[in-house]
Amino acid sequence: DSGVTQTPKHLITATGQRVTLRCSPRSGDLSVYWYQQSLDQGLQFLIHYYNGEERAKGNILERFSAQQFPDLHSELNLSSLELGDSALYFCASSATRMNTEAFFGQGTRLTVV
Amino acid sequence: AQSVAQPEDQVNVAEGNPLTVKCTYSVSGNPYLFWYVQYPNRGLQFLLKYITGDNLVKGSYGFEAEFNKSQTSFHLKKPSALVSDSALYFCAVRPFLSGGYNKLIFGAGTRLAVHP
Numbered sequence: 001d002s003g004v005t006q007t008p009k010h011l012i013t014a015t016g017q018r019v020t021l022r023c024s025p026r027s028g029d030l031s032v033y034w035y036q037q038s039l040d041q042g043l044q045f046l047i048h049y050y051n052g053e054e055r056a057k058g059n060i061l062e063r064f065s066a067q068q069f070p071d072l073h074s075e076l077n078l079s080s081l082e083l084g085d086s087a088l089y090f091c092a093s094s095a096t097r098m099n100t101e102a103f104f105g106q107g108t109r110l111t112v113v
Numbered sequence: 114a115q116s117v118a119q120p121e122d123q124v125n126v127a128e129g130n131p132l133t134v135k136c137t138y139s140v141s142g143n144p145y146l147f148w149y150v151q152y153p154n155r156g157l158q159f160l161l162k163y164i165t166g167d168n169l170v171k172g173s174y175g176f177e178a179e180f181n182k183s184q185t186s187f188h189l190k191k192p193s194a195l196v197s198d199s200a201l202y203f204c205a206v207r208p209f210l211s212g213g214y215n216k217l218i219f220g221a222g223t224r225l226a227v228h229p
Contacts, residue, residue, distance in 0.1 A: 002156060002158070002159075004156075006156075031214060031215065033214075033215060033216065033217075035217075035219075042219060042220075042221045042222065043203065043219035043222075044219075045216050045217060045218070048214055048215075048216055050214070055214060056214065056216050058216065090156060090157065092157075092215065094214075094215045096214075099145075099162075099164045100215075101147055101159045101162050101215065102159075102215035102217065103159065104149070104156040104157040104158075104159075105156050106154075106155055106156040107156050
Protein backbone atom coordinates (compact mmCIF):
# COMPACT_ATOMS: atom_id res chain seq x y z
CA ASP A 1 0.00 0.00 0.00
CA SER A 2 1.53 3.29 -1.15
CA GLY A 3 -0.50 5.41 1.24
CA VAL A 4 -2.03 7.38 -1.64
CA THR A 5 -5.77 6.92 -1.92
CA GLN A 6 -7.80 7.55 -5.05
CA THR A 7 -11.55 7.42 -5.45
CA PRO A 8 -13.47 6.17 -7.24
CA LYS A 9 -11.64 3.14 -8.65
CA HIS A 10 -13.87 2.98 -11.69
CA LEU A 11 -16.05 5.54 -13.39
CA ILE A 12 -18.26 5.14 -16.41
CA THR A 13 -19.87 8.22 -17.85
CA ALA A 14 -21.28 9.56 -21.09
CA THR A 15 -19.72 11.98 -23.52
CA GLY A 16 -20.24 15.61 -22.62
CA GLN A 17 -20.45 14.92 -18.93
CA ARG A 18 -18.25 16.18 -16.08
CA VAL A 19 -16.55 14.06 -13.45
CA THR A 20 -14.36 14.65 -10.42
CA LEU A 21 -11.56 12.37 -9.37
CA ARG A 22 -10.26 12.56 -5.83
CA CYS A 23 -6.86 11.92 -4.34
CA SER A 24 -5.61 11.83 -0.77
CA PRO A 25 -1.81 12.00 -0.58
CA ARG A 26 0.43 10.18 1.85
CA SER A 27 0.47 11.68 5.28
CA GLY A 28 2.84 14.63 5.34
CA ASP A 29 3.33 14.91 1.59
CA LEU A 30 2.70 18.42 0.32
CA SER A 31 3.02 17.64 -3.38
CA VAL A 32 0.32 16.00 -5.46
CA TYR A 33 0.78 15.06 -9.10
CA TRP A 34 -1.77 13.88 -11.63
CA TYR A 35 -0.87 11.57 -14.50
CA GLN A 36 -2.92 10.08 -17.31
CA GLN A 37 -2.21 6.62 -18.67
CA SER A 38 -3.71 5.79 -22.04
CA LEU A 39 -2.89 3.19 -24.65
CA ASP A 40 -1.84 5.68 -27.29
CA GLN A 41 -0.13 8.34 -25.14
CA GLY A 42 1.38 6.22 -22.39
CA LEU A 43 1.93 7.85 -19.01
CA GLN A 44 1.67 11.61 -19.26
CA PHE A 45 2.17 14.21 -16.55
CA LEU A 46 -0.85 16.46 -16.22
CA ILE A 47 -0.37 18.84 -13.33
CA HIS A 48 1.44 19.36 -10.02
CA TYR A 49 0.21 21.06 -6.89
CA TYR A 50 2.31 21.94 -3.90
CA ASN A 51 0.66 22.94 -0.63
CA GLY A 52 -2.40 24.24 -2.41
CA GLU A 53 -0.67 26.06 -5.24
CA GLU A 54 -0.27 24.98 -8.84
CA ARG A 55 3.43 24.47 -9.58
CA ALA A 56 3.65 22.89 -13.00
CA LYS A 57 1.42 21.97 -15.90
CA GLY A 58 2.01 19.27 -18.41
CA ASN A 59 -0.15 17.98 -21.20
CA ILE A 60 -3.40 18.94 -19.55
CA LEU A 61 -6.36 19.89 -21.69
CA GLU A 62 -8.23 23.13 -21.05
CA ARG A 63 -11.31 21.03 -20.29
CA PHE A 64 -9.43 19.60 -17.31
CA SER A 65 -8.67 21.40 -14.09
CA ALA A 66 -7.39 20.51 -10.67
CA GLN A 67 -7.10 21.94 -7.21
CA GLN A 68 -5.53 21.07 -3.91
CA PHE A 69 -7.41 21.85 -0.74
CA PRO A 70 -6.12 23.01 2.69
CA ASP A 71 -6.21 19.42 3.97
CA LEU A 72 -3.91 18.60 0.99
CA HIS A 73 -6.32 16.32 -0.81
CA SER A 74 -6.66 17.06 -4.49
CA GLU A 75 -9.38 16.81 -7.10
CA LEU A 76 -9.07 16.52 -10.84
CA ASN A 77 -12.08 17.81 -12.73
CA LEU A 78 -12.72 16.59 -16.24
CA SER A 79 -15.46 18.28 -18.23
CA SER A 80 -17.07 18.00 -21.65
CA LEU A 81 -15.81 14.47 -21.74
CA GLU A 82 -14.91 12.82 -25.01
CA LEU A 83 -14.37 9.19 -25.88
CA GLY A 84 -10.64 9.85 -26.06
CA ASP A 85 -10.55 10.88 -22.42
CA SER A 86 -11.03 7.25 -21.44
CA ALA A 87 -7.89 6.38 -19.53
CA LEU A 88 -6.41 5.47 -16.20
CA TYR A 89 -5.78 8.57 -14.09
CA PHE A 90 -3.14 8.34 -11.42
CA CYS A 91 -2.43 10.56 -8.52
CA ALA A 92 0.98 10.56 -6.88
CA SER A 93 2.43 12.33 -3.91
CA SER A 94 5.91 13.00 -2.66
CA ALA A 95 7.79 14.80 0.05
CA THR A 96 9.67 17.93 -0.87
CA ARG A 97 13.21 16.65 -0.89
CA MET A 98 15.51 16.34 -3.84
CA ASN A 99 16.20 12.65 -3.44
CA THR A 100 12.70 11.38 -2.84
CA GLU A 101 10.48 9.36 -5.08
CA ALA A 102 6.81 9.70 -5.89
CA PHE A 103 4.26 7.24 -4.55
CA PHE A 104 1.30 6.43 -6.75
CA GLY A 105 -2.28 5.60 -5.98
CA GLN A 106 -4.07 2.69 -7.64
CA GLY A 107 -5.69 4.97 -10.15
CA THR A 108 -9.18 5.78 -11.37
CA ARG A 109 -10.21 4.03 -14.54
CA LEU A 110 -12.44 6.39 -16.50
CA THR A 111 -14.54 5.04 -19.31
CA VAL A 112 -16.42 7.51 -21.48
CA VAL A 113 -19.21 5.96 -23.53
CA ALA B 114 13.56 17.54 -25.94
CA GLN B 115 13.60 15.47 -22.81
CA SER B 116 12.63 11.88 -23.27
CA VAL B 117 12.94 8.33 -22.04
CA ALA B 118 13.17 5.35 -24.35
CA GLN B 119 12.40 1.76 -23.55
CA PRO B 120 13.31 0.05 -26.80
CA GLU B 121 11.60 -3.26 -26.08
CA ASP B 122 7.83 -3.56 -25.92
CA GLN B 123 8.18 -6.98 -24.35
CA VAL B 124 10.91 -9.05 -22.79
CA ASN B 125 10.52 -12.80 -22.43
CA VAL B 126 12.67 -14.76 -20.04
CA ALA B 127 12.58 -18.18 -18.47
CA GLU B 128 12.18 -18.46 -14.73
CA GLY B 129 15.54 -18.63 -13.01
CA ASN B 130 17.36 -16.83 -15.82
CA PRO B 131 18.73 -13.31 -15.49
CA LEU B 132 16.65 -10.49 -16.90
CA THR B 133 17.42 -7.06 -18.28
CA VAL B 134 14.93 -4.35 -19.15
CA LYS B 135 16.54 -1.53 -21.07
CA CYS B 136 16.13 2.22 -20.62
CA THR B 137 17.90 5.18 -22.17
CA TYR B 138 17.22 8.82 -21.48
CA SER B 139 17.78 12.25 -22.93
CA VAL B 140 17.56 15.15 -20.49
CA SER B 141 19.38 18.34 -19.70
CA GLY B 142 21.66 18.23 -16.71
CA ASN B 143 22.09 15.36 -14.30
CA PRO B 144 18.93 13.32 -14.09
CA TYR B 145 17.23 11.51 -11.30
CA LEU B 146 16.23 8.07 -12.58
CA PHE B 147 13.53 5.72 -11.39
CA TRP B 148 12.03 2.35 -12.15
CA TYR B 149 8.41 1.57 -11.39
CA VAL B 150 6.42 -1.63 -11.85
CA GLN B 151 2.73 -1.93 -12.63
CA TYR B 152 0.83 -5.12 -11.97
CA PRO B 153 -2.58 -5.66 -13.60
CA ASN B 154 -5.26 -3.37 -12.19
CA ARG B 155 -2.79 -1.83 -9.79
CA GLY B 156 -0.98 1.44 -9.46
CA LEU B 157 2.69 2.01 -10.08
CA GLN B 158 4.99 0.66 -7.43
CA PHE B 159 8.40 2.20 -6.86
CA LEU B 160 11.31 -0.21 -7.39
CA LEU B 161 14.49 1.82 -7.19
CA LYS B 162 16.12 5.13 -7.96
CA TYR B 163 19.43 6.64 -8.91
CA ILE B 164 20.21 10.05 -7.53
CA THR B 165 23.97 10.13 -7.23
CA GLY B 166 26.83 7.95 -6.09
CA ASP B 167 27.35 4.29 -6.90
CA ASN B 168 26.27 3.46 -10.44
CA LEU B 169 24.71 0.18 -9.32
CA VAL B 170 21.61 0.70 -7.24
CA LYS B 171 19.65 -2.02 -5.49
CA GLY B 172 15.92 -1.91 -5.03
CA SER B 173 12.87 -3.90 -4.06
CA TYR B 174 12.21 -7.58 -4.85
CA GLY B 175 15.84 -8.30 -5.78
CA PHE B 176 15.95 -5.82 -8.65
CA GLU B 177 18.93 -3.63 -9.37
CA ALA B 178 19.80 -1.07 -12.02
CA GLU B 179 23.00 0.18 -13.53
CA PHE B 180 23.43 3.85 -14.34
CA ASN B 181 25.75 4.55 -17.25
CA LYS B 182 26.28 8.24 -17.83
CA SER B 183 28.27 7.92 -21.05
CA GLN B 184 25.60 5.74 -22.63
CA THR B 185 22.74 7.65 -20.92
CA SER B 186 21.26 4.36 -19.86
CA PHE B 187 19.65 2.96 -16.73
CA HIS B 188 18.94 -0.71 -17.36
CA LEU B 189 16.94 -2.75 -14.86
CA LYS B 190 18.33 -6.15 -13.95
CA LYS B 191 17.62 -9.16 -11.81
CA PRO B 192 19.92 -12.16 -11.47
CA SER B 193 17.15 -14.77 -11.34
CA ALA B 194 13.66 -14.05 -12.67
CA LEU B 195 10.47 -15.25 -11.00
CA VAL B 196 7.12 -15.87 -12.66
CA SER B 197 5.70 -13.32 -10.21
CA ASP B 198 7.97 -10.66 -11.76
CA SER B 199 5.74 -10.67 -14.84
CA ALA B 200 4.38 -7.13 -15.08
CA LEU B 201 4.75 -3.81 -16.90
CA TYR B 202 7.93 -1.91 -16.08
CA PHE B 203 8.39 1.80 -16.50
CA CYS B 204 11.57 3.78 -16.53
CA ALA B 205 11.20 7.44 -15.54
CA VAL B 206 13.42 10.46 -15.30
CA ARG B 207 13.12 13.61 -13.27
CA PRO B 208 15.17 16.37 -14.82
CA PHE B 209 17.72 17.88 -12.46
CA LEU B 210 16.28 21.35 -12.82
CA SER B 211 12.80 20.26 -11.74
CA GLY B 212 13.28 21.92 -8.38
CA GLY B 213 12.97 18.75 -6.39
CA TYR B 214 9.52 18.00 -7.67
CA ASN B 215 8.52 14.67 -9.16
CA LYS B 216 7.33 15.83 -12.55
CA LEU B 217 8.36 12.59 -14.16
CA ILE B 218 8.93 11.75 -17.78
CA PHE B 219 8.05 8.11 -18.36
CA GLY B 220 9.11 5.66 -20.97
CA ALA B 221 6.47 3.73 -22.89
CA GLY B 222 6.87 0.71 -20.66
CA THR B 223 8.20 -2.80 -21.20
CA ARG B 224 6.11 -5.84 -20.54
CA LEU B 225 8.12 -8.54 -18.82
CA ALA B 226 6.89 -12.09 -19.25
CA VAL B 227 8.61 -14.74 -17.16
CA HIS B 228 7.82 -18.27 -18.26
CA PRO B 229 7.94 -21.29 -15.95
